[in-house]
Amino acid sequence: MYIDVNDTIIAQVLPGSGFDLRSCVISQLKVLGRMFDYCWLTMWPYTEPTRPGLYQDRVSIVSTMSCLYGTQINDTFRYAEWDREHELGKAEYVLREGASKDWYWLEDPLHKCESDALAAAGKLDRYICVETQGPWGFSNAVNELFRRSGMSADEIERAGGSPKWFDRVVAMKKKSSGMLECRLESLYEAGARPGMSPCSKDRSTTQLRSEGRPVAILPKPSLVLLTVLCLAGPLAAQTIPSGAAIDAKVGGIMAHTGAKGMAVAVVDHGKVSYVHAYGIRNAKGDALTTDTVMYGASLTKTVFAYTVMQLVDQGRINLDTPIEANLDQPLPSYGHDPFSPGKYAPYDELANDPRWKKITPRMCLDHSTGFGNLWFFEPDQKLHIHFDPGTHFSYSGEGFVLLQFVIEHGRKEQGLGLDVGDLTHANFARLGMMRTSLTWREGQDPNVADGWNDHGQPQPHSKRSKVRAAGSMNTTISDMVKFTAALVRGDGLTPASRAELTKPSLHITTRTQFPLFQPDLPVSEQRKDLSAGLGVIVFDGPQGHGFYKGGHDSQTANSMVCIEKSQRCVLILSNDVRSEAGFADLVHFILGDTGVPYDWEYGDYAGKS
Numbered sequence: 001m002y003i004d005v006n007d008t009i010i011a012q013v014l015p016g017s018g019f020d021l022r023s024c025v026i027s028q029l030k031v032l033g034r035m036f037d038y039c040w041l042t043m044w045p046y047t048e049p050t051r052p053g054l055y056q057d058r059v060s061i062v063s064t065m066s067c068l069y070g071t072q073i074n075d076t077f078r079y080a081e082w083d084r085e086h087e088l089g090k091a092e093y094v095l096r097e098g099a100s101k102d103w104y105w106l107e108d109p110l111h112k113c114e115s116d117a118l119a120a121a122g123k124l125d126r127y128i129c130v131e132t133q134g135p136w137g138f139s140n141a142v143n144e145l146f147r148r149s150g151m152s153a154d155e156i157e158r159a160g161g162s163p164k165w166f167d168r169v170v171a172m173k174k175k176s177s178g179m180l181e182c183r184l185e186s187l188y189e190a191g192a193r194p195g196m197s198p199c200s201k202d203r204s205t206t207q208l209r210s211e212g213r214p215v216a217i218l219p220k221p222s223l224v225l226l227t228v229l230c231l232a233g234p235l236a237a238q239t240i241p242s243g244a245a246i247d248a249k250v251g252g253i254m255a256h257t258g259a260k261g262m263a264v265a266v267v268d269h270g271k272v273s274y275v276h277a278y279g280i281r282n283a284k285g286d287a288l289t290t291d292t293v294m295y296g297a298s299l300t301k302t303v304f305a306y307t308v309m310q311l312v313d314q315g316r317i318n319l320d321t322p323i324e325a326n327l328d329q330p331l332p333s334y335g336h337d338p339f340s341p342g343k344y345a346p347y348d349e350l351a352n353d354p355r356w357k358k359i360t361p362r363m364c365l366d367h368s369t370g371f372g373n374l375w376f377f378e379p380d381q382k383l384h385i386h387f388d389p390g391t392h393f394s395y396s397g398e399g400f401v402l403l404q405f406v407i408e409h410g411r412k413e414q415g416l417g418l419d420v421g422d423l424t425h426a427n428f429a430r431l432g433m434m435r436t437s438l439t440w441r442e443g444q445d446p447n448v449a450d451g452w453n454d455h456g457q458p459q460p461h462s463k464r465s466k467v468r469a470a471g472s473m474n475t476t477i478s479d480m481v482k483f484t485a486a487l488v489r490g491d492g493l494t495p496a497s498r499a500e501l502t503k504p505s506l507h508i509t510t511r512t513q514f515p516l517f518q519p520d521l522p523v524s525e526q527r528k529d530l531s532a533g534l535g536v537i538v539f540d541g542p543q544g545h546g547f548y549k550g551g552h553d554s555q556t557a558n559s560m561v562c563i564e565k566s567q568r569c570v571l572i573l574s575n576d577v578r579s580e581a582g583f584a585d586l587v588h589f590i591l592g593d594t595g596v597p598y599d600w601e602y603g604d605y606a607g608k609s
Contacts, residue, residue, distance in 0.1 A: 001036040001145070002094055004107040004130070028142055031161030034545070034564060035151065035499060037100075037270065037489045041090050041107070091117040100491065104149065106130055106141050142166055155496055158503045160545070237543055237566040238592035240266060243274050249589050250278050253582030257607060260452050260576045261288040263477035266590060267562070267569035270489040272481050281449040281575060283458040293435055294449045294573045295462060296473030296480065297551030299558050300438065301400055304469040305365050305535020306487060307423050308403065309497040316415035319362040319500070319534075323402070326410040331356050334409070343466045344405050345375045345398055349383045358389045364403035366505040366532035371398035372516060374470065386517055393508045393532050394516050397470030400535075404469040421467040431486055433479035438467040440474060449575040451555030454609040456578070459555040471551070477573050480560075484571050488562045502538050502547045502564065504531030512603035530597055541595020548596050552577070554609035559583050561596050581607030 088095070091114040094105055105127045110118075118124040128148070130141040143166055145151070153163040241249070250262055261279035265272065281288040296303075311317040317326070324331070332351040350356045355370065363369050370385040372378055374397050386394070407423075410416030421438050428436045440463035451459045464472040490498035508530045509520040520526070529540035536547040544565040551558030557580035562569040570587050574580070583606070584598040598606070 001032065001103060002039060002041045002090075002105040002107070004041050004090075027161065027165045028139070031156060031159045031165065032142070034159040034161075035155065035495045036104075037491070041093065041105075088117045089114045091115075094118075095121050095123070102494070104128060104145055106138070106145065108137075139166060149495065151496065155499060158499055237563065237568060240268055240273065240568070241590060243276065246274060246590060247276060247278070249586060250276075253579065253586055254279060257578045257581050258456060258576075259574060259579035259582075261449060261574060262576070262579050263288060263290065263292070263294065263573045264586070265477050265481035265484070265571040267481065267485045267488060267567065267571070270485055270567035272485050275478050275481055277477060279576075281447075283450065288449060288575065289447065290478040291435060291476050292447050292449050293461075293474050293476055294575055295451070295551075295553070295556045296436075296471070296475045296573075297553055297556045297558050298397070298471045299475075299480065299549055299551045299560060300469060300471045300473040301397070302487070302535040302549045302560070303424055303427075303438075303473060303483065304400055304404070304420070305501060306483075306493070307420065307427060308361065308365065308407070309493050309501055309534070310423075310427075311407065311415075311418075312500075313494050313497050314415065316418075317361055317407070319365075320360050322357055322360050323364075323406045324357045326406050326414060326416060328411055334405075340466060343468065344401060345371075345383045347383065347405075350385070353385050355385050355389055359399075359402070360390070361403055361406070362505060362534070363390050364399040365534040367393050367396050367399060368506050368532070369396055369399035369402065370394070371396045371402075373397050374401075390506075392520075393506050393510070394518075395513055397468075400469040404467070419467075420469060424467075427483075427492065428479070430492070431479075431482045433475070433482055436473065436475040436479040436483075438472050438474075440464055451575040452578070453554045454577055454607060462553075475573075477571065480573065481569075481571050484560055484562065484569050488564070488567045488569055500534065502533045502536060502545070504538055505534060506532045508532060508537070508600070510600075512600055514603065514605065527597065527600070529595075530600060537597070537601075539595055539597055542593045543591070543595070546594055546596060548601075550601055552580070557583070557607070559587070561587050561591065561594060563591065563594055577609055578607045 089111055090105075090107070091110070093099075094103065095117060103126060107127065108130050110127065110129075115124065115127070118127055125148070128141045128144050130137045146156075146166070156163050156166070246264060246266070250264055253259070254262060259279070261277075261281055263277040264274075265276075266274040275290050277288045277290045277292065279288050280286060281292050308317060312319060331347045333348070335348050336346040347356075359369050368390050370387045370389045370392075372384065372386065373395055375381065375383040378384060383398070404420050407416055407418055407420055424438050428434070448461050450461050453459055464474075466472065486492060487501075493501070507526075507528075509526050510518040511521055511525075512518070527539075531538050533547055536549045538545065538547045540546070541563075543563045546561065546563045548559065548561040550560075555575065555577050557572075557574040557577045559572045559580075560569065568591055570590050572579075572583060572586065580602065584596070587594065587596060587598075
């Protein structure tokens with residue numbers, strides 16, 4: 001979503017409007033930032049110019065937004081560079097080659113050249129006009145955005161907001177009491193100093209005004225206790241350390257744990273900012289590089305969940321419709337591994353347990369099917385449902401494999417009968433992940449990582465020949481970080497499906513992830529923010545809502561951690577399981593205190609085969 005700043009945001013907070021709307025606007029922005037990947041479009045420069053010219057060249061947009069809302073608004077500020085002199089204006093940027101095709105643009109009335117360009121591209125319906133006269137233009141436009149994009153009140157609430165924050169009638173009713181329907185925080189806590197307006201840094205009011213488009217200036221210091229929603233709650237993200245500092249930290253972790261190889265990537269504000277590999281990839285001592293093929297392990301589950309949500313967007317799958325409705329015949333009647341030996345489970349063993357009929361795609365993705373991790377790990381090597389589906393979290397790759405079976409062998413008239421390998425390959429190709437696949441490809445180049453177990457013994461790379469949604473992916477750090485960045489931005493999904501992926505789907509009540517089928521902790525000891533999302537685990541920490549996923553086997557240790565608000569992520573791939581013991585320290589070093597629940601993830605097993 002593209003938002004014009006000077007005519008959609010700034011114009012809504014003029015003191016002349018009768019009362020200050022900043023707290024409501026910033027409330028709306030916080031929620032929109034969770035529902036859409038948005039950035040600002042404005043003719044103002046991003047940084048202070050060295051040779052001021054016209055009004056828009058005398059002050060940067062960063063300074064202006066800081067004046068209006070406090071310093072922390074710029075922590076998640078994304079500014080779109082565009083060619084001011086282009087004959088199509090901002091429309092040239094919105095319609096540029098390689099840009100997302102799924103967008104909305106909130107802007108004051110367009111120039112004719114811009115509207116003509118949108119019309120020619122068949123995208124005029126994606127433009128939403130913001131009326132700049134009067135205080136309610138932005139709120140009205142946002143409500144129109146919700147209508148056109150199909151956003152519901154439930155989806156607003158899942159993004160951490162309230163429909164009341166977007167209701168002009170409610171806000172008007174609150175006017176007389178002086179309290180808008182928004183959480184509040186003092187500007188002083190945002191960095192403004194007592195005795196000084198945040199906008200008074202050697203800059204006059206006239207310097208901040210446009211001709212005919214006045215910019216709001218905060219009241220004098222005695223009235224500076226105006227309030228801003230987004231400053232309450234999550235802490236500001238710390239500065240990402242330099243590449244050299246990250247290198248030194250990884251080197252220390254490898255020395256401490258004895259790990260032979262690690263690869264680390266960082267995403268900052270939705271963009272890949274650092275990728276590096278360390279150590280060796282095999283016992284011969286060949287270097288591990290950013291293009292070395294490594295085992296993705298259970299990060300495959302997140303890739304699969306993302307792919308499933310695309311099928312949800314296409315109307316082929318409903319998350320909450322039992323899988324029975326997607327199959328031509330009852331699941332047990334398909335027999336023992338009916339189509340590809342070693343790929344699926346022996347579903348005929350569920351013939352005497354009708355609870356399989358309750359299982360939904362959501363339960364497959366949030367680990368609540370009742371299956372164990374994998375059927376061949378069971379003591380009798382049979383498929384069992386251990387509890388009523390949907391009632392508890394218990395880690396299960398078998399649930400993912402079941403949903404893969406449904407997609408690949410479901411009703412064709414419903415749009416199923418699709419190859420999951422082909423679906424994921426299409427995403428990999430779109431993202432430029434040319435060395436990633438859900439199966440081992442014989443004959444590919446030899447830059448492949450073997451591994452080391454917790455005794456430091458070399459182990460050969462596992463070459464999986466069948467697509468398995470639970471964990472058959474091979475990838476590289478340079479490939480996988482492209483997916484991580486796309487995921488945190490929400491590329492390739494509707495806003496509703498992207499929100500669904502990382503919202504709390506099922507509360508987690510156990511002390512640790514393993515062993516399976518643990519009893520619930522007493523309610524007072526449960527971590528209230530810890531839940532399963534879809535293919536990820538979600539949490540709320542000091543920097544706000546986050547999600548993560550690990551990957552592990554006897555020689556592999558992987559971890560992906562993302563913070564939604566700042567769109568920052570750390571991705572770690574390692575071909576030595578011992579490195580896992582240093583993951584929590586490394587993520588904290590790069591991102592700061594995130595609250596990622598590594599103690600629940602690993603318990604006492606970090607770094608062990």
